[in-house]
Amino acid sequence: MEEGSTRTRRADAERNRRRLLDAATEMFCERGLDVGVAEIAQRAGVGRGTLFRNFPTKEQLIAAIVVDRMSESVARGRAALESSDPGEALFWLLDQAVGLALSDRALFAAIGDEYLANEEIRTAHAELLEMLEELVRRAQAAGAVRDDVSAVDVLMMLKGVSEVIKSFQHVAPDAAMRQLDLVRAALTPRPGAPPLRGRRPTVDDLAEAGPVSPNCRPA
Amino acid sequence: MEEGSTRTRRADAERNRRRLLDAATEMFCERGLDVGVAEIAQRAGVGRGTLFRNFPTKEQLIAAIVVDRMSESVARGRAALESSDPGEALFWLLDQAVGLALSDRALFAAIGDEYLANEEIRTAHAELLEMLEELVRRAQAAGAVRDDVSAVDVLMMLKGVSEVIKSFQHVAPDAAMRQLDLVRAALTPRPGAPPLRGRRPTVDDLAEAGPVSPNCRPA
DNA sequence: ACCTGAACACCGTTCAAGT
DNA sequence: ACCTGAACACCGTTCAAGT
Numbered sequence: 001m002e003e004g005s006t007r008t009r010r011a012d013a014e015r016n017r018r019r020l021l022d023a024a025t026e027m028f029c030e031r032g033l034d035v036g037v038a039e040i041a042q043r044a045g046v047g048r049g050t051l052f053r054n055f056p057t058k059e060q061l062i063a064a065i066v067v068d069r070m071s072e073s074v075a076r077g078r079a080a081l082e083s084s085d086p087g088e089a090l091f092w093l094l095d096q097a098v099g100l101a102l103s104d105r106a107l108f109a110a111i112g113d114e115y116l117a118n119e120e121i122r123t124a125h126a127e128l129l130e131m132l133e134e135l136v137r138r139a140q141a142a143g144a145v146r147d148d149v150s151a152v153d154v155l156m157m158l159k160g161v162s163e164v165i166k167s168f169q170h171v172a173p174d175a176a177m178r179q180l181d182l183v184r185a186a187l188t189p190r191p192g193a194p195p196l197r198g199r200r201p202t203v204d205d206l207a208e209a210g211p212v213s214p215n216c217r218p219a
Numbered sequence: 220m221e222e223g224s225t226r227t228r229r230a231d232a233e234r235n236r237r238r239l240l241d242a243a244t245e246m247f248c249e250r251g252l253d254v255g256v257a258e259i260a261q262r263a264g265v266g267r268g269t270l271f272r273n274f275p276t277k278e279q280l281i282a283a284i285v286v287d288r289m290s291e292s293v294a295r296g297r298a299a300l301e302s303s304d305p306g307e308a309l310f311w312l313l314d315q316a317v318g319l320a321l322s323d324r325a326l327f328a329a330i331g332d333e334y335l336a337n338e339e340i341r342t343a344h345a346e347l348l349e350m351l352e353e354l355v356r357r358a359q360a361a362g363a364v365r366d367d368v369s370a371v372d373v374l375m376m377l378k379g380v381s382e383v384i385k386s387f388q389h390v391a392p393d394a395a396m397r398q399l400d401l402v403r404a405a406l407t408p409r410p411g412a413p414p415l416r417g418r419r420p421t422v423d424d425l426a427e428a429g430p431v432s433p434n435c436r437p438a
Numbered sequence: 439a440c441c442t443g444a445a446c447a448c449c450g451t452t453c454a455a456g457t
Numbered sequence: 458a459c460c461t462g463a464a465c466a467c468c469g470t471t472c473a474a475g476t
Contacts, residue, residue: 149397149401152387152390152394153394153397153398153401156383156384156387156394156398157379157383157398157401159382159383159386159387160376160379160380160382160383160398161379163378163379163382163383164375164376164378164379164382165375167378168371168375168378168420168425170424170425171371171420171424171425174417174418174420175371175372175375175417175420177416177417178368178372178415178416178417178420179372179375179376179379181413181415181416182368182372182376182405182406182415183405185404185405185409185412186401186402186404186405187401188412190404190409193404193407194400196397196400196401197396197397197400198393198394198396198397199393201387201390201393201394201397205389205390206387206389206390
C-alpha cells in the first residue's frame, strides 16, 4: 500500500497546488499583481508555507500562470497552421493574442522585463517562437507577408501592441484593433518599399537572454 | 532680512531636492527601480525624512524624473516642428524617442501602467500629445503619413516599440531600428489600402484616464 | 511526507525631537 | 522652517513544531 498512500499524499498536494494557482489567477486578475501571498494562501485554504513549498517565490507563482497562458496561445497557433490561407491565419493569431493580453492584463505585465530570466517562461517562449516561425514562413510563401521580416520581428510587434494597450485601457479595445491594422499594414509586402535595416533577428539571438540590467544614458 | 533668510532656507531645500533627484536618477539607471529610498537619501547626503518632505511617495519621486525626461522630448519635438520636411521630422522624432527609451529603460518602465494616474505625468503627457498632434498633421498635409491615423495612434505605436525593446534588450538596438522601419511602413500612405477600423482616438479620450483596474477574462 | 503559522528580514512611510 | 533617524506597518520568506 506504500504506492497507494504516496499517491494519496500527492493528490492532496496536487489539489493544493491547483487551488493556489486558481486563487492566484483570480486575485491577480481582480486586483493586480500586488495582492499579498498571505491573502492568496488564505483564499486557497492553505497556509503560507504550503504556497512557498509549491512556488519557492511569488515570482515563480506568477510565472506558472503565465506559462499556462502562453501554452494556450501556442495551441491556438498550431491549430492555425492547418489553415489554407496562411496570411489570414497569422493575422488571426495576432488578433487572438492581443485579445488575450487585453483580458489578462495583469499577467502580461509580468511577462516583460526580468521575468524572461525565468526558466519555465523561456521554454514556453521558445515553443511559441517555433510555432510563429512556421506560421510566418508560410504566410511569406503565400505572398501575404513581406520577406524581410523574421518571426522575432513579428513577435516584437505583437508584444509591443500587447504592452501598449495595457496603458491605454480607456481607448481600448477600439485602439487595439487599429494597432493591429497598422501591424498588418507594416507586414504587408509593398513593391518598391525600402527593405528593413539591420540583420534579421533569429531565435538564437533570444536564447542568450539572461536577466536584463538597467542602464544609463551616457553621462 | 526676512525675505533674504527665507531665500537662504529655500536655497538649501532646493539644493537638497536637486541632490535627491540626481542621486535617484543615477541609482535607478544603474540598478533599477527597486533601490531603496534609504540608500537614495544616503547618496544624496540627506535623511530619509527630507526625501519624503520633497516627494511624499517613492512613486512621486520617480514621476518627477519621468516628467523631466518627457519635457526634453517635447522640447525636441517643438524644434522638429520648424523642419521643412514634416514627414522626416516626425520619423526623426520617433527615432529619438525610442533612443531615449533605450537609454533610460528603468524610467520608461515606470511610465506605463498605474503611473498614468499621476497628475504631473498626465500634464506632461498632454503637452507631448499636443506637440505630436501638430507634427502628425503637418506630415499628413505633406503626404508623408496616411490620413486616417491620429496622434494617439502614433503615440501608441511609439510607446509599443519603446516598451518592447526593453524586454528584447539582447537583440536591440538592431531590432529597435527594424521596429521603427516597420512603424514607418505602417504609417506611409498606400493607395488602395484598407482604412483603419474604428474611431480615431483623440486626446480627449485619454483625458479621462484614471487609475487602471486589473481585469479578468470572462469566466 | 506534508502542512501550519509564528517569527524574521526588509523596505516604504511617519513623526517626535532637534537646530 | 527645515532636517534627522528611530519607530511603525506591511509583506515576502523561512523554519521549528505539529500531524
